[in-house]
Amino acid sequence: MKRYVYRLLAGAAALAFMVPAASAQELTIFWAEWDPANYLQELVNEYEAETGVTVTVETTPWQDFQTKAFTEFNARGSAYDMIVGDSQWLGAASEGGHYVDLTEFFQKHDLGNVMAPATVKYYAEYPGNSGNYWAIPAEGDAVGWSYRKDWFEDPEEMKAFEAKYGYPLAVPETWQQLLDIAEFFHRPDENRYGIAIYTDNSYDGLVMGVENALFSYGAELGNYETYEVEGILNSDKAVQALEAYRQLYQYTPPGWSKTFFVENNQAITEGLAAMSMNYFAFFPALVNPATNPNAANTGFFANPAGPDGDQYAALGGQGISIVSYSDNIDESYKFLEWFIQDDVQKRWAELGGYTAHAKTLESQEFRQATPYNEAFYQTMFKVKDFWAVPEYAELLTAANQRIYPYVVGGEGTAKEALDALAQDWVDTFKKYGRTE
């Protein structure tokens, strides 16, 4: 028996040695499970054809994305060579030592000018204005709006709208118009509702939704360089913006209390709402008649301006970073060098990826490629993002705890919610030694 066990152990050891070491001719990119990841897989197949290096885009559902990525980082795992991570992760991943510093690479290839300025600022640089870069803008994205063109262009509706509000029914250019149109089309008796907005407070859905109002009303989340929050986050403009978002919630379909990108696309595909907020990356499904019976009647517009003409949208999208624990860092650099080339970025856009490459974005070819690309192009130069500090998740939790009861539950006032949130964030920044 002893001899048998020894033989078995020896066999297992021999097998272990026979397993080939990870080849440098294979790279793994980790991303969330969505269409752009499929487009990226198509793109990297072309890299394989050119270089012989196999690149696999490994995905996980959005709900697990952050947890799975950071679990791998925390374990110092080398399962992924590169990661297309959320912009908010920059602080946590760079300060945690999980991302390779790409500053030199960035400067060598002049990516600050090659990529759209907002994408460089929010997807790549941390801390803000530091000149340190940790990612290459890969998938540009922001929040835009889809709407029912046939409802908007119905002569009866147009007449009734103008009679009620005193101006013609058209794509909203201001938040006041957005509110008016949402109110106008909100007809629960006809199973027709005004608008679909983000309300899911499990992660960043609700906060990203509210940001569209806050930024366009001229408000800010705080000072990203000094971490000052009091008087900024709870300014009068921010209060007005949150009140507007709460007002929009009144015009959503019933049960709209935990909704994010899936539900907001459904609001259009099921003919529930006149307008729907969503990231541009989810719009391809809306122009496809196979997934949207109302595809022919669906239009798109950029986030409207606030009362003072400010017009900003919440940033989505991600940059691609090299994971510090990868066994294939040199090979990953080579891949990034290939990825940033003009023709590759153009091809990336053709496949359906939202390039952040300024030249490609500005080209007429790109802007006319889909019904929503023009709105995307306009938006990508007017975006703002959430805090990217390592404790961003705590800031998000506090925001969800304070804002959700007001927006969805109607508890308290916008001022009370924002005052309390400002205090929470002040405490968090103090806790991590960012402020006195």
Place this chain on the structure above:
Amino acid sequence: MTDVMTRLEPGSRAASRGFSDLTIRNLFIIPTIAFLIIFNVFPLLYSLWTSFTDFRASTTAPANWVGLANYRELLNDPFIWRNFTITAKYVLISVTGQVVVGFGLAMLLNRQIPFKGLITTLLLLPMMLSMAVVGLFWKLLYDPSFGIINYFLGLGKFEWLADPQVALYAVALVDIWMWSPFVMLLSLAGLSAVPKHLYEAAEIDRAGPFYTFFRITLPLVAPILMIAIIFRTMEAFKTFDHAYILSSQPTTELIAIRLYKMAFLEWQTGLSSAFAYIVLIMVVAITNIYVKYLNKAKAR
């Protein structure tokens, strides 16, 4: 051990292998103990240590000893107290509902009815389903626009999950639906063990149904019912899956959900370890109270 060895035929294949009983016993026990130490004891002690530090698993920064600061922070956080209150309310509604429904079903099934076996099997189906799947399909059932619950109850567009005041009851109702069969099963076992002659004697003495129930049935089934309550209370305290899927109302944020967010979204490892220990102490304390009652019920 020597006996066994001596009983083996000298020169036989078994004897030539040379394993004593002690070796064989160790071969079975040591992996199990090693497994328990590595995956249970070590994490338990390690998390106890981290609960006294400012450790964050997402960074490379070393963990600093902060003493009881994490516990103080948690116990002074009004949101955490709200989570505890919500959880207590949820456990009360859910376990009470399960006991009432489960025991009621057991009483109905504890008599001769046609297709009793089939009915029992069908009633057990909910608890065999995945909790995540249950959460997803109950979300559809509750939907105000096309959910069949509102349709059958004639409630129009009643918002089960969007109304902050109703959402917790809606989540608890799912738990009741899913786990009442568990209570039913244990109660049925208890009911079938009640000696029939006690009922016959009660009938001869012309005891009424209420008297029979409260003086015979309930006291004799109480110990096993108590076990069901202990299990269900501990499980209800840990509820995560379907509550997380069904609603994101602050009024339905149970402690398990808050703990998950703290540990795996915010990566506050030290703080969440302290939170987990607070929850552990509470569950152990509540279970002890139940066990005390269980022993009392047994003694009767």
